[in-house]
Amino acid sequence: MIHTVLGEIESESLGVTLMHEHIMYSSAGADLVKSIDYDREQIVKHMLPYLQMLKKSGCNTLVDSTPPEEGRDALLLQQCASKTGLNIITNIGTFHGDKVFKEIREGSIDEITSYWIEEYHTGIDCTGVKPGFIKIALNDFGDLTSLQEKILRAAARASLVTGLTIQCHIKLTKSVLQAAHILIEEKLPFHKFIWAHADYESDVSTITDLARKGMWIEIDQIGRVPYIKPIQLLKRCINVDILDRVLISQDAGCYHVEEQWGGSIVPFHRLFTEFIPLCEQYGIKRSVFTKLLQENPAACLEIE
Numbered sequence: 223m224i225h226t227v228l229g230e231i232e233s234e235s236l237g238v239t240l241m242h243e244h245i246m247y248s249s250a251g252a253d254l255v256k257s258i259d260y261d262r263e264q265i266v267k268h269m270l271p272y273l274q275m276l277k278k279s280g281c282n283t284l285v286d287s288t289p290p291e292e293g294r295d296a297l298l299l300q301q302c303a304s305k306t307g308l309n310i311i312t313n314i315g316t317f318h319g320d321k322v323f324k325e326i327r328e329g330s331i332d333e334i335t336s337y338w339i340e341e342y343h344t345g346i347d348c349t350g351v352k353p354g355f356i357k358i359a360l361n362d363f364g365d366l367t368s369l370q371e372k373i374l375r376a377a378a379r380a381s382l383v384t385g386l387t388i389q390c391h392i393k394l395t396k397s398v399l400q401a402a403h404i405l406i407e408e409k410l411p412f413h414k415f416i417w418a419h420a421d422y423e424s425d426v427s428t429i430t431d432l433a434r435k436g437m438w439i440e441i442d443q444i445g446r447v448p449y450i451k452p453i454q455l456l457k458r459c460i461n462v463d464i465l466d467r468v469l470i471s472q473d474a475g476c477y478h479v480e481e482q483w484g485g486s487i488v489p490f491h492r493l494f495t496e497f498i499p500l501c502e503q504y505g506i507k508r509s510v511f512t513k514l515l516q517e518n519p520a521a522c523l524e525i526e
């Protein structure tokens with residue numbers, strides 16, 4: 223079973239899935255994001271052609287990874303889903319550094335865990351929309367801070383209770399190793415944890431090691447970096463036989479609320495129209511993408 227913004231579906235119905243995209247984003251910051259004023263209808267109307275194009279290119283499901291502090295809007299996602307027929311999946315969780323709500327900055331591990339579990343049961347922001355995963359983020363430099371460690375432990379405990387998988391923004395290999403250590407202490411199986419942006423440093427030996435232990439490896443900067451980089455990484459994942467643990471996406475989009483007409487938007491469909499055909503030219507079989515875009519997302523997001 224998986225929660226989309228329009229309700230529960232069986233994981234077999236998920237279909238072709240992009241695991242990490244963004245439809246809307248706000249840079250107002252944690253303290254202001256809940257009070258920003260925007261025209262939801264207008265944003266939906268603006269983003270609709272990008273989502274329709276994605277659907278037309280063969281995609282069935284989009285995982286929206288915008289955390290609450292960056293403008294997660296469950297009602298907007300609901301409208302996008304009902305107007306396009308795409309399954310859209312949203313999250314509970316938080317971001318990092320000063321992009322974290324005061325309640326989370328100041329709360330204890332137990333308080334944050336209970337807050338997320340309650341949000342899971344009652345729905346996001348009183349909308350009744352259920353989250354399909356937990357989104358968190360680690361720092362982009364240095365060691366894990368005490369705030370990060372607290373958030374990670376709370377997410378692990380909320381995952382154990384709700385069955386939701388954690389998608390964690392991690393740019394550094396050093397950070398994922400520190401996170402892995404904490405997950406072991408919290409007794410969260412690695413198959414409930416996605417290392418998002420694993421392609422940022424592309425450290426194949428760490429990727430291979432953690433994938434073999436069950437962690438999901440998300441190659442999600444496709445198009446943000448030249449295609450050749452993820453193609454080479456995918457080929458290495460095939461060579462070391464860890465394809466069962468790999469997810470792909472583009473981290474594309476999105477409507478930036480603070481910019482006129484949302485700023486420049488990166489379309490969602492290019493993975494299908496440009497990247498996959500290019501992969502075939504580099505000898506990656508099309509059947510590989512059934513695993514990466516259908517079988518793996520269904521297994522990863524399944525609520526146990």
Ligand SMILES: [Zn+2]
Nearest residue numbers: 242244287473
């Ligand atoms: Zn992202």
